[in-house]
Amino acid sequence: xxxxxxxxxxxxxxxxxxxxxxxxxxxxxxxxxxxxVRTCFQxxxxxxxxxxxxxxLKHKTQVLLLPEGDHYxxxxxxxxxxxxxxxxxxRALSLNEDLTEAIALGHDLGxxxxxxxxxxxxxxxxxxxxxxxxxxxxxxxRVIDFIEKDGNGxxxxxxxxxxxxxxxKGQVDVHSGFDLAxxxxxxxxxxxxxxxxxxxxxxxxxxLRAQIISFSDLPQVVINEMGNTxxxxxxxxxxxxxxxxxxxxxxxxxxxxxxxxxxxxxxxSSVYRHANAQIEDFRVEHxxxxxxxxxxxxxxxxxxxxxxxxxGMTDRFALQLFKxxxxxxxxxxxxx
Numbered sequence: 001x002x003x004x005x006x007x008x009x010x011x012x013x014x015x016x017x018x019x020x021x022x023x024x025x026x027x028x029x030x031x032x033x034x035x036x037v038r039t040c041f042q043x044x045x046x047x048x049x050x051x052x053x054x055x056x057l058k059h060k061t062q063v064l065l066l067p068e069g070d071h072y073x074x075x076x077x078x079x080x081x082x083x084x085x086x087x088x089x090x091r092a093l094s095l096n097e098d099l100t101e102a103i104a105l106g107h108d109l110g111x112x113x114x115x116x117x118x119x120x121x122x123x124x125x126x127x128x129x130x131x132x133x134x135x136x137x138x139x140x141x142r143v144i145d146f147i148e149k150d151g152n153g154x155x156x157x158x159x160x161x162x163x164x165x166x167x168x169k170g171q172v173d174v175h176s177g178f179d180l181a182x183x184x185x186x187x188x189x190x191x192x193x194x195x196x197x198x199x200x201x202x203x204x205x206x207x208l209r210a211q212i213i214s215f216s217d218l219p220q221v222v223i224n225e226m227g228n229t230x231x232x233x234x235x236x237x238x239x240x241x242x243x244x245x246x247x248x249x250x251x252x253x254x255x256x257x258x259x260x261x262x263x264x265x266x267x268x269s270s271v272y273r274h275a276n277a278q279i280e281d282f283r284v285e286h287x288x289x290x291x292x293x294x295x296x297x298x299x300x301x302x303x304x305x306x307x308x309x310x311x312g313m314t315d316r317f318a319l320q321l322f323k324x325x326x327x328x329x330x331x332x333x334x335x336x
Contacts (some may be wrong), residue, residue, distance in 0.1 A: 059314035086194035103163030111140025163188035167185035
């Protein structure tokens with residue numbers, strides 16, 4: 001028996017009856033010969049990690065635009081934190097940890113430069129040019145299916161692809177955001193929840209570090225229910241899910257849901273809309289709009305091509321390209 005077959009048998013023995021088994025995957029869009037060592041979900045995880053779009057996440061903003069400091073989150077560190085949280089929950093609920101990890105690592109591959117402000121601008125530009133708009137979850141799937149590997153795509157399994165498209169909740173209250181009526185897999189549901197646990201807590205941590213808010217500003221229910229440190233807050237939410245889940249379906253207690261919603265509302269009112277976090281917004285809009293126009297007018301690209309090109313940029317690449325195109329360069333007179 002090869003390594004993959006042995007591991008598929010282990011999955012059948014140790015995982016929950018509600019878990020997604022790699023041996024029962026719905027497969028890939030293009031048929032491939034199975035790997036003799038890795039399961040299909042392990043193979044997907046590896047393909048994501050080795051992709052160009054995954055590497056670019058290290059230079060994409062999370063919340064604070066172009067933060068000066070070594071310890072602020074980027075889109076890559078956010079992705080790794082989501083993966084860690086999701087894997088812990090998945091393992092505790094006897095779900096498929098490999099599938100969970102693959103979804104988590106790939107969930108933000110299509111995110112724009114400059115965080116959610118970049119997504120907002122690109123969504124507006126896409127609509128102005130006759131498209132349905134832009135959403136990073138849909139773009140992540142487009143990256144996986146059509147853009148990576150010079151247009152050949154990564155050819156990932158159905159379970160990973162659906163988990164990525166279902167991960168985003170948008171700016172809704174937690175009760176709506178965590179209620180995924182028809183999850184493709186429970187592993188996808190775990191990543192969806194883990195994404196919120198990660199960003200709510202690390203955005204709070206970054207805002208405190210940047211002195212946008214102070215600890216005394218935090219709602220008391222958040223401190224009482226979650227804890228007074230970043231580590232305690234993450235741990236309390238993970239433990240609450242593990243203790244309140246039934247049939248491997250991730251669920252929070254009523255008290256934790258109230259504290260999470262309170263934290264979400266606090267971050268939107270005191271951090272995301274705060275002047276220190278928004279001060280560069282109009283500049284972001286100017287840069288991306290100019291680059292979009294350039295790609296369509298000068299490069300004769302379609303709106304979709306322009307969206308694909310810009311959404312794949314890192315923050316620093318977008319700024320450098322804007323500078324190269326629109327900012328005059330000094331020149332020296334050539335002597336006789």
